[in-house]
Amino acid sequence: MEYFAQQLINGVTLGSIYGLIAIGYTMVYGIVGMINFAHGDVFMVGGFLALIAWLALTAMGVTAVPVALALVLVLAMAFTALYGWTVERLAYRPLRGSFRLAPLISAIGMSILLQNAVQVAQGPRVKPLPPVVPGNFFQSEGAGGFVVAISNVQVIIVATTLVLMVAFSLLVAKTPLGRAQRACEQDRKMASLLGIDVDRTISLTFVMGAALASVAGLMYLLYYGVVDFYIGFVAGVKAFTAAVLGGIGSLPGAMIGGLLIGLIETFWSAYFSAEYKDVAAFSILIVVLIFMPSGLLGRPEVEKV
Amino acid sequence: MSARAAGGAAFAEALRDAGVAGLITLGLAAPMLGLVTVTKPEGLKLDPHWPRVAVAVAIVFVGRLILNLTIWKPGRPPKTLVKPKLEARLSKLAKLLAPAAILFAIALPFLPGVERYAVDLGILVLTYVMLGWGLNIVVGLAGLLDLGYVAFYAVGAYSYALLAQHFGLGFWACLPLAGILAAFWGVLLGFPVLRLRGDYLAIVTLAFGEIIRLVLLNWYWVTGGPNGITGIPRPSFFGLEFKAGPDGFAATFGLPFSGLHRIIFLYYLILALALITNYVVIRLRRLPIGRAWEALREDEIACRSLGINTVNTKLTAFALGAMFAGFAGSFFATRQGFISPESFVFMESALILAIVVLGGMGSQFGVAVAALVMIGGFELFREFKDYRLIVFGAVMVLIMVWRPRGLVSTRSPTVFLKEKKAISGSLVQEGQG
Numbered sequence: 001m002e003y004f005a006q007q008l009i010n011g012v013t014l015g016s017i018y019g020l021i022a023i024g025y026t027m028v029y030g031i032v033g034m035i036n037f038a039h040g041d042v043f044m045v046g047g048f049l050a051l052i053a054w055l056a057l058t059a060m061g062v063t064a065v066p067v068a069l070a071l072v073l074v075l076a077m078a079f080t081a082l083y084g085w086t087v088e089r090l091a092y093r094p095l096r097g098s099f100r101l102a103p104l105i106s107a108i109g110m111s112i113l114l115q116n117a118v119q120v121a122q123g124p125r126v127k128p129l130p131p132v133v134p135g136n137f138f139q140s141e142g143a144g145g146f147v148v149a150i151s152n153v154q155v156i157i158v159a160t161t162l163v164l165m166v167a168f169s170l171l172v173a174k175t176p177l178g179r180a181q182r183a184c185e186q187d188r189k190m191a192s193l194l195g196i197d198v199d200r201t202i203s204l205t206f207v208m209g210a211a212l213a214s215v216a217g218l219m220y221l222l223y224y225g226v227v228d229f230y231i232g233f234v235a236g237v238k239a240f241t242a243a244v245l246g247g248i249g250s251l252p253g254a255m256i257g258g259l260l261i262g263l264i265e266t267f268w269s270a271y272f273s274a275e276y277k278d279v280a281a282f283s284i285l286i287v288v289l290i291f292m293p294s295g296l297l298g299r300p301e302v303e304k305v
Numbered sequence: 306m307s308a309r310a311a312g313g314a315a316f317a318e319a320l321r322d323a324g325v326a327g328l329i330t331l332g333l334a335a336p337m338l339g340l341v342t343v344t345k346p347e348g349l350k351l352d353p354h355w356p357r358v359a360v361a362v363a364i365v366f367v368g369r370l371i372l373n374l375t376i377w378k379p380g381r382p383p384k385t386l387v388k389p390k391l392e393a394r395l396s397k398l399a400k401l402l403a404p405a406a407i408l409f410a411i412a413l414p415f416l417p418g419v420e421r422y423a424v425d426l427g428i429l430v431l432t433y434v435m436l437g438w439g440l441n442i443v444v445g446l447a448g449l450l451d452l453g454y455v456a457f458y459a460v461g462a463y464s465y466a467l468l469a470q471h472f473g474l475g476f477w478a479c480l481p482l483a484g485i486l487a488a489f490w491g492v493l494l495g496f497p498v499l500r501l502r503g504d505y506l507a508i509v510t511l512a513f514g515e516i517i518r519l520v521l522l523n524w525y526w527v528t529g530g531p532n533g534i535t536g537i538p539r540p541s542f543f544g545l546e547f548k549a550g551p552d553g554f555a556a557t558f559g560l561p562f563s564g565l566h567r568i569i570f571l572y573y574l575i576l577a578l579a580l581i582t583n584y585v586v587i588r589l590r591r592l593p594i595g596r597a598w599e600a601l602r603e604d605e606i607a608c609r610s611l612g613i614n615t616v617n618t619k620l621t622a623f624a625l626g627a628m629f630a631g632f633a634g635s636f637f638a639t640r641q642g643f644i645s646p647e648s649f650v651f652m653e654s655a656l657i658l659a660i661v662v663l664g665g666m667g668s669q670f671g672v673a674v675a676a677l678v679m680i681g682g683f684e685l686f687r688e689f690k691d692y693r694l695i696v697f698g699a700v701m702v703l704i705m706v707w708r709p710r711g712l713v714s715t716r717s718p719t720v721f722l723k724e725k726k727a728i729s730g731s732l733v734q735e736g737q738g
Contacts, residue, residue, distance in 0.1 A: 056340060095705060100504075104450070108659070282513075289498075
């Protein structure tokens with residue numbers, strides 16, 4: 001029982017990280033109708049930028065952990081957002097309205113470019129960071145001497161994710177920008193006829209997705225204590241799985257999908273085999289797409305002739 | 306006067322634009338290039354590298370300014386979708402160059418000055434040409450986006466390796482078996498994804514490719530896990546082995562023994578396999594099934610309403626594409642003598658897909674040129690290791706922006722009335738297949 005509870009806690013933490021990345025996929029897919037293949041690598045860039053910001057702040061003498069973390073969050077979001085904007089501007093905007101494979105190929109190119117640029121710039125080795133927030137928020141010892149613990153990092157991750165989720169849902173639901181996004185999602189031509197700057201709206205969508213991915217990168221760094229240039233690919237595919245599972249285009253769906261993928265992966269590793277956890281996640285993607293192509297909360301796609 | 310004023314304004318605008326681009330580069334490069342994380346005894350520390358940032362910003366600023374003043378002048382004609390002249394010239398060129406290229410490929414090992422390295426490189430390029438032509442069936446003709454093609458390549462390679470190891474079968478017996486097994490896996494993947502389209506299909510095939518790789522990596526007692534399979538038998542020349550002894554290939558034909566014989570034989574083997582692939586694809590295009598593939602690519606709903614069995618059409622595309630990957634895979638295994646899951650990563654799938662799309666989907670000649678340029682270029686810049694991958698990614702983006710339809714993008718109809726007219730790819734509306 002204690003083991004189960006511990007895995008549940010770990011799964012929710014991992015799921016929060018996947019959920020944050022999945023939002024980037026789901027928003028972009030909703031509005032442009034393409035898989036932003038480079039999004040996983042934007043997440044990786046976010047992790048690196050968070051690490052660099054943290055080290056720079058420590059070097060400058062900002063040692064109070066809450067202050068430093070808040071600053072790192074803001075800095076990483078800002079700089080990663082710039083990356084997201086640039087990726088869209090260089091690789092996707094010139095291809096808007098082109099045939100459907102072109103943006104996917106340029107996205108794969110962008111993903112390769114980002115991965116290797118980071119590798120060359122920062123070196124191929126794994127970057128370890130000693131635990132920033134040590135200690136447990138809560139722990140209780142079970143009957144068998146098994147300790148169930150919720151670490152402070154896990155609390156921070158889940159809480160930040162919840163806050164950001166609510167904030168972004170409100171942004172999409174209530175603000176003029178969110179309204180413009182939803183309008184572009186429904187009909188881009190009509191939206192532009194009604195005076196919405198479609199290019200700007202799409203750019204901002206990429207910026208938002210990248211900012212959330214950088215938060216996920218920071219959380220990954222805090223949770224695992226390492227980043228390297230290769231974390232983007234697998235995390236990206238799993239987050240996309242999460243977005244599809246939840247129903248692409250739906251923000252709460254991305255979050256639920258992320259949690260489910262995180263839980264499935266954790267429980268699979270805990271009770272079956274850790275080697276095959278990725279196989280489990282990918283198999284779920286295939287099964288979901290076959291039996292429930294529109295996901296849990298998605299709208300079914302209407303075929304137009 | 307006014308012309309000069311306008312010129313001045315244009316220059317100021319170009320300068321402003323370049324300045325903005327420079328500032329953005331500064332934002333991108335300052336943390337990533339300027340502050341390098343280094344592991345020191347006391348922990349991870351930052352090493353400043355500001356000159357790199359300055360160079361990056363300067364390159365972007367100057368480059369953008371020059372481009373603004375030369376190519377991107379204000380008032381340049383808007384980009385036209387169709388360039389009939391260029392299209393026509395390219396497809397005419399392809400018709401002339403294709404036989405010349407085949408002749409060159411046949412003569413290559415015996416040209417003066419060609420060393421072992423060139424033949425090895427030729428084998429590598431031809432392997433990718435063959436894979437590209439195989440994937441062209443799935444992506445170029447049937448319009449089904451497959452990001453997990455390397456899985457079938459892996460199935461072919463492991464089929465040969467395992468059959469040879471456990472049952473002692475030779476290369477020639479295993480080649481068709483590997484093709485059949487890969488085709489079987491193609492159908493196995495094809496069945497569940499029949500209803501999916503576009504990007505969803507891409508991501509499922511990607512997941513499928515990763516599953517195969519992970520299983521190969523973790524199923525130790527069958528596949529040897531990350532260590533792979535070693536000692537895969539080399540191919541023989543109709544029963545004659547390439548060895549130094551009296552019953553070897555060299556002795557039988559009265560030639561002095563040379564390690565080059567096997568390389569040249571492998572070269573012709575892959576050349577033959579690639580040309581067979583090409584021939585089969587060209588013939589298939591004229592058959593009803595090939596025409597059904599192309600119709601499916603353009604419009605699936607129209608296909609269904611005209612009574613085409615889309616299930617069979619898609620499955621044959623998957624199966625045939627996979628079969629050629631299986632052939633190429635068993636060739637790869639026999640050439641290397643060693644295989645491991647390392648060779649079948651997603652990057653390979655992306656590379657093969659890039660070859661097909663950059664070459665121009667559906668164009669056999671374009672695919673061959675793209676394979677030659679990409680793999681050849683990749684090998685030429687071997688010393689630059691990591692930089693070449695950066696350039697590789699950048700080139701993929703640039704070619705897509707410049708020619709979204711690939712290098713050779715004309716569509717030549719297989720059935721025509723009186724006169725065969727090539728159609729520019731940009732005139733064709735792609736369906737959702």
